[in-house]
Amino acid sequence: MxxxxxxxxxxxxxxxxxxxxxxxxxxxxxxxxxNPQGFDSDLWNELIELGVSSIVLNEENGGLGFGWMGLGAxxxxxxxxxxxxxxxxxxxxxxxxxxxxxxxxxxxxxxxVVAGTRNLAFACDEGLRYNPxxxxxxxxxxxxxxxxxxxxxxxxATDFLVLARTAADSKGTDGLSLILVPRDAAGVxxxxxxxxxxxxFAQIKFDQVAVDNQQIIGVPDRAWDTxxxxxxxxTLALAAEMLGGARELLERTLAYLNDREQFDVKIxxxxxLQHRCAQLFCQLELAQSVVYKGLSAIDQGQQDVAKLAxxxxxxxxxxxxxxxxxAVQMHGGMGITDEVDIGLxxxxxxxxxxxxxxxxxxxxxxxxxxxx
Amino acid sequence: xxxxxxFRQQTRAWLEENCPASQRRPVVKDEQIWAGRDxxxxxxxxxxxxERMRDKGWTAPTWPTEYGGGGLSSDEEKVLEKEMARLNCxxxxxxxxxxxxxxxxxxxxxxxxxxxxxxxxxxxxIRWAQGYSEPAAGSDLASLKTRAEDMGDHFxxxxxxxxxxQADKADWIFALVRTDASGTxxxxxxxxxxxxxxxxxxxxxxxxxxxxxxxCQTFFDxxxxxxxxxxxxxxxxxxxxKELLKHERKLMATMESIVQREDESLVELAAxxxxxxxxxxxxxxxxxxxxxxxxxxxxxxxxLNERLFFQYRSKQVDSGLPLTIKYLxxxxxxxxxxxxxxxxxxxxLSWQEQSHTPRERNxxxxxxxxxxxxxxxxxxxxxxxxxxxxALGLPA
Numbered sequence: 106m107x108x109x110x111x112x113x114x115x116x117x118x119x120x121x122x123x124x125x126x127x128x129x130x131x132x133x134x135x136x137x138x139x140n141p142q143g144f145d146s147d148l149w150n151e152l153i154e155l156g157v158s159s160i161v162l163n164e165e166n167g168g169l170g171f172g173w174m175g176l177g178a179x180x181x182x183x184x185x186x187x188x189x190x191x192x193x194x195x196x197x198x199x200x201x202x203x204x205x206x207x208x209x210x211x212x213x214x215x216x217x218v219v220a221g222t223r224n225l226a227f228a229c230d231e232g233l234r235y236n237p238x239x240x241x242x243x244x245x246x247x248x249x250x251x252x253x254x255x256x257x258x259x260x261x262a263t264d265f266l267v268l269a270r271t272a273a274d275s276k277g278t279d280g281l282s283l284i285l286v287p288r289d290a291a292g293v294x295x296x297x298x299x300x301x302x303x304x305x306f307a308q309i310k311f312d313q314v315a316v317d318n319q320q321i322i323g324v325p326d327r328a329w330d331t332x333x334x335x336x337x338x339x340t341l342a343l344a345a346e347m348l349g350g351a352r353e354l355l356e357r358t359l360a361y362l363n364d365r366e367q368f369d370v371k372i373x374x375x376x377x378l379q380h381r382c383a384q385l386f387c388q389l390e391l392a393q394s395v396v397y398k399g400l401s402a403i404d405q406g407q408q409d410v411a412k413l414a415x416x417x418x419x420x421x422x423x424x425x426x427x428x429x430x431x432a433v434q435m436h437g438g439m440g441i442t443d444e445v446d447i448g449l450x451x452x453x454x455x456x457x458x459x460x461x462x463x464x465x466x467x468x469x470x471x472x473x474x475x476x477x
Numbered sequence: 478x479x480x481x482x483x484f485r486q487q488t489r490a491w492l493e494e495n496c497p498a499s500q501r502r503p504v505v506k507d508e509q510i511w512a513g514r515d516x517x518x519x520x521x522x523x524x525x526x527x528e529r530m531r532d533k534g535w536t537a538p539t540w541p542t543e544y545g546g547g548g549l550s551s552d553e554e555k556v557l558e559k560e561m562a563r564l565n566c567x568x569x570x571x572x573x574x575x576x577x578x579x580x581x582x583x584x585x586x587x588x589x590x591x592x593x594x595x596x597x598x599x600x601x602x603i604r605w606a607q608g609y610s611e612p613a614a615g616s617d618l619a620s621l622k623t624r625a626e627d628m629g630d631h632f633x634x635x636x637x638x639x640x641x642x643q644a645d646k647a648d649w650i651f652a653l654v655r656t657d658a659s660g661t662x663x664x665x666x667x668x669x670x671x672x673x674x675x676x677x678x679x680x681x682x683x684x685x686x687x688x689x690x691x692x693c694q695t696f697f698d699x700x701x702x703x704x705x706x707x708x709x710x711x712x713x714x715x716x717x718x719k720e721l722l723k724h725e726r727k728l729m730a731t732m733e734s735i736v737q738r739e740d741e742s743l744v745e746l747a748a749x750x751x752x753x754x755x756x757x758x759x760x761x762x763x764x765x766x767x768x769x770x771x772x773x774x775x776x777x778x779x780x781l782n783e784r785l786f787f788q789y790r791s792k793q794v795d796s797g798l799p800l801t802i803k804y805l806x807x808x809x810x811x812x813x814x815x816x817x818x819x820x821x822x823x824x825x826l827s828w829q830e831q832s833h834t835p836r837e838r839n840x841x842x843x844x845x846x847x848x849x850x851x852x853x854x855x856x857x858x859x860x861x862x863x864x865x866x867x868a869l870g871l872p873a
Contacts (some may be wrong), residue, residue: 106693106784363872373871373872380861381867383861386869390795391781391805392777395777395780398783404802416776420773471772472768
């Protein structure tokens with residue numbers, strides 16, 4: 106549950122790189138002057154050169170052996186810098202799904218994804234919130250019909266991994282398949298969503314899109330068996346990103362309290378503020394411990410991290426949400442201006458809340474897994 | 478096989494062989510094995526278990542063997558803890574000397590003091606009490622006024638200590654006393670060991686809201702204490718006390734596992750008192766949701782402790798991390814107590830023996846007693862002050 110020497114080196118390399126190359130101002134630039142893909146391709150290519158896209162791949166696919174604790178360190182830095190990248194969608198979910206399916210796509214598609222020449226987006230959500238069991242997009246007679254929304258990295262993807270119902274009369278997460286659909290396939294319409302945090306999502310319509318068997322990834326009708334563990338891992342990675350954001354906010358807030366003077370003293374000397382900061386620190390370290398527990402469990406070969414993933418997401422949501430509210434409040438009037446970055450973190454936290462399942466979803470799942 | 482795996486295998490086999498079946502159930506309060514001259518065992522099995530662990534030095538697993546300890550490394554201790562947890566082995570000894578004084582003596586004691594006291598602690602021969610707080614010195618502990626006057630070959634102690642846990646049953650007390658009143662309040666404090674049988678020592682139990690009297694007030698009236706009983710040097714007591722407080726805070730946070738009388742499962746209790754629907758969900762969605770909160774906090778705390786262990790082992794300790802444990806741990810215990818009480822409904826409110834099951838009474842008593850946790854050993858507010866200044870660097 107601590108980083109080894111190689112992972113620490115990776116962590117500081119990514120931190121130094123993002124500090125130099127993509128501080129938070131890079132997100133402002135992307136927000137104010139949007140490009141079509143929703144992220145900075147040059148930045149993404151440079152990150153790939155640093156190895157981020159092959160951190161958790163198996164060694165035969167060019168994996169670097171930094172493990173999930175190493176990936177967590179990268180995600181933390183992405184969270185600290187609010188970096189918009191396809192990391193979560195194309196690598197942590199997309200590449201992992203291709204690798205786990207272990208079929209011809211591992212040779213046809215995976216190398217391009219890892220090299221960044223193709224970009225994947227996992228198309229799952231359909232309603233107001235994440236709920237894969239309610240999937241209604243369906244493949245019948247070789248034609249895919251349905252509508253997906255809040256697709257992470259949707260605008261920048263070259264291909265979609267679409268979760269769709271393929272077994273007639275199936276329910277819940279049974280009877281689903283994962284289907285590879287090129288963005289330029291006939292019948293695909295992508296509408297960009299500019300989200301409140303300056304990142305990009307997409308709403309995608311699949312209208313009578315022709316699909317052949319070669320496009321099914323993994324076992325037909327049984328996709329959930331492969332997808333669920335990958336999403337648990339991705340949820341832990343997302344929680345690591347969220348806590349990176351929360352930690353950055355705590356540090357920025359402490360710096361402000363140590364600088365700002367009122368009543369002729371630093372406002373950080375007030376006990377009312379000190380106690381709230383100390384409580385936030387405790388909450389952060391508690392949540393961080395669950396994230397590390399989950400990431401290191403994967404590194405130790407634990408196959409099922411469902412409970413840890415839900416646990417980590419819930420505590421990360423609570424922590425980032427509370428931290429961002431308190432950071433705004435403690436920055437006073439400045440906290441509600443767009444001039445300081447605090448509001449960007451505030452907005453990012455709420456977007457992260459909805460990705461891969463909100464607090465209610467994961468609390469319910471945790472309770473079920475615990476048997477009550 | 479690596480040495481640690483070999484140790485694990487041997488430990489597992491030894492525990493299987495030596496821990497009696499009756500000592501593999503959650504411990505109830507009356508069956509805890511407390512140290513002391515007048516040590517009593519609730520059952521013959523408890524005596525056997527204690528003696529076997531004592532003879533191996535595993536009552537104090539990491540203390541050096543020359544003082545009767547087990548001489549284990551921290552990795553081996555972790556293995557022992559895990560293996561004991563696996564079999565639900567009860568702790569073989571309860572004593573403040575074991576948890577608090579011993580670790581401080583190992584750092585600050587003279588060789589003669591270690592020789593005199595450590596092996597008796599390991600062997601459970603002496604029960605220790607702690608004399609820190611005074612009626613007028615609580616959170617502001619350094620303002621303590623109990624005096625120890627230098628009389629040449631001995632000190633003459635006068636004053637009173639409060640919240641001395643079970644001092645009426647203790648054989649010795651370690652206390653903070655003022656040996657010099659001329660400097661600032663943190664200076665001139667000494668850490669001293671006092672035999673409770675000395676002339677002039679008296680104790681009065683304090684009745685608590687739980688109906689128990691775990692704490693006492695202890696009075697010192699012209700008590701003679703030998704000079705060699707000062708630990709860590711004259712007027713240097715604050716340094717020793719701070720060392721020891723770290724152990725106390727760690728202890729308070731892990732109280733649930735160390736001295737918890739009977740570990741109640743929220744889910745089991747709720748299933749029994751509230752019931753479940755046909756889909757296996759608790760019938761009260763609000764309580765169900767708050768059980769989730771509590772379980773998530775409690776399990777996260779285990780992970781935090783585990784993370785801290787790995788940090789110590791790899792010598793990469795985040796200095797702020799240990800400071801969070803007391804605050805978080807004691808809050809979590811109280812959060813659980815409140816839920817347990819609420820789950821009992823009106824059965825949690827009666828106070829007569831006849832209308833309670835022992836389990837219900839235990840829950841109610843613990844709920845009231847555990848209010849002490851966020852006060853004793855440095856209040857939660859003091860913990861937050863310490864975190865703000867030491868971990869977060871906020872100004873004084």
